[in-house]
Amino acid sequence: MLGVALSGCKPVSFHGTTYEPPETAPVVNLKTATGADFSLANEKGSVVLLFFGYTHCPDICPTTLSDWARVKAALGRDASRVRFVFISVDPARDDPATLKSYVSRFDPDFIGATADTATLARIEKSFHVESSREESKSASGYDVTHPSQTFVVDRNGDLRILYSFGMATNDVVSDIRQLLRGA
Amino acid sequence: MKASCKPVARRYAFYAVMCTALGVLGAGCHREPKISATSFEVHDAWVRADPDSGATTAGYLRLVNGTPDSLVVSRFASDAARTVELHETSIDSAGEATMTMRDSLVIAPSHSVAMRPGAYHLMMIGTEHPLVPGTMVRITMHLSNGSIVSTSARVKS
Numbered sequence: 001m002l003g004v005a006l007s008g009c010k011p012v013s014f015h016g017t018t019y020e021p022p023e024t025a026p027v028v029n030l031k032t033a034t035g036a037d038f039s040l041a042n043e044k045g046s047v048v049l050l051f052f053g054y055t056h057c058p059d060i061c062p063t064t065l066s067d068w069a070r071v072k073a074a075l076g077r078d079a080s081r082v083r084f085v086f087i088s089v090d091p092a093r094d095d096p097a098t099l100k101s102y103v104s105r106f107d108p109d110f111i112g113a114t115a116d117t118a119t120l121a122r123i124e125k126s127f128h129v130e131s132s133r134e135e136s137k138s139a140s141g142y143d144v145t146h147p148s149q150t151f152v153v154d155r156n157g158d159l160r161i162l163y164s165f166g167m168a169t170n171d172v173v174s175d176i177r178q179l180l181r182g183a
Numbered sequence: 184m185k186a187s188c189k190p191v192a193r194r195y196a197f198y199a200v201m202c203t204a205l206g207v208l209g210a211g212c213h214r215e216p217k218i219s220a221t222s223f224e225v226h227d228a229w230v231r232a233d234p235d236s237g238a239t240t241a242g243y244l245r246l247v248n249g250t251p252d253s254l255v256v257s258r259f260a261s262d263a264a265r266t267v268e269l270h271e272t273s274i275d276s277a278g279e280a281t282m283t284m285r286d287s288l289v290i291a292p293s294h295s296v297a298m299r300p301g302a303y304h305l306m307m308i309g310t311e312h313p314l315v316p317g318t319m320v321r322i323t324m325h326l327s328n329g330s331i332v333s334t335s336a337r338v339k340s
Contacts, residue, residue, distance in 0.1 A: 058231075058270075058304065059270070059282065059306075060272060060280045060300070062240070063301070066231075066340060069340075105233065129277075129278070134281065136282075136284055138268055138308070139265075139266040139268065139309075140306065140308045143281075145279055145280065145282075146280055147278055148274050148279065148301075164278060165274060165278070165301055
């Protein structure tokens, strides 16, 4: 009897770094690659994955979006209740067409979005991260230092999990399913 | 599959330079001190797919120096991209990712260097055509000793 009672009190355990207690997610208002408005506040009821990157990034960003694509595929029908949002921190080069083409390479349902630099700076600050333009002698032009993590917001609009770069697909899928069940 | 090798250097004619490209992503992607090779070998070469011509993507491979001398790769090239540069991504304790262009890659004797996401990678700028998963592209390495080593890299998503 006691065992049954205790089993109902099992603490939630995630694979990523957990926000304990959960934090109300910052205000995130962006313009998507299709020209639509995106507001994180309107996504309550869905689990939202957020990443800050840029389309000229050849390594961290495509690796993360490829990871996301595997996560989405593994989620199956549950993926319809998950939003994958790539926030470009390089609005000077990432015009809507570039951004749309880029995120579509990985999955047509992925949302590419950005804002003006002041808005982006405010959003990043609220997530306690930052990005900066770095001059480079590369033929691709300047680079951008940016956060490598994925932020996860639950169905109530609370920040719950932070994944470091290189997350394991099965772990993320397991965590998202917990969040979708209301964990 | 075998990677083609054109050893034009004088001294490395003694080392029977042999290059193989397995086309499979390898594990343990960092500097690995213990190797059994007795030549310069290229393994696990792959390039990330990109459906857009003119885009930027990344290539990864593992270089094994089984010779008794340090080897320096001074330039990379590919038939799939206008420019190929060596870059290194580093992630600090706060999770901030920074990319730094490197002029060359030095591989100590009996050591290997493995490129992988989040570390060394080849930045392939200005893709010549869409890179479709399952196809192969050529990556060429110019060594400071004059050798030119070429390998096939599988395109993967």
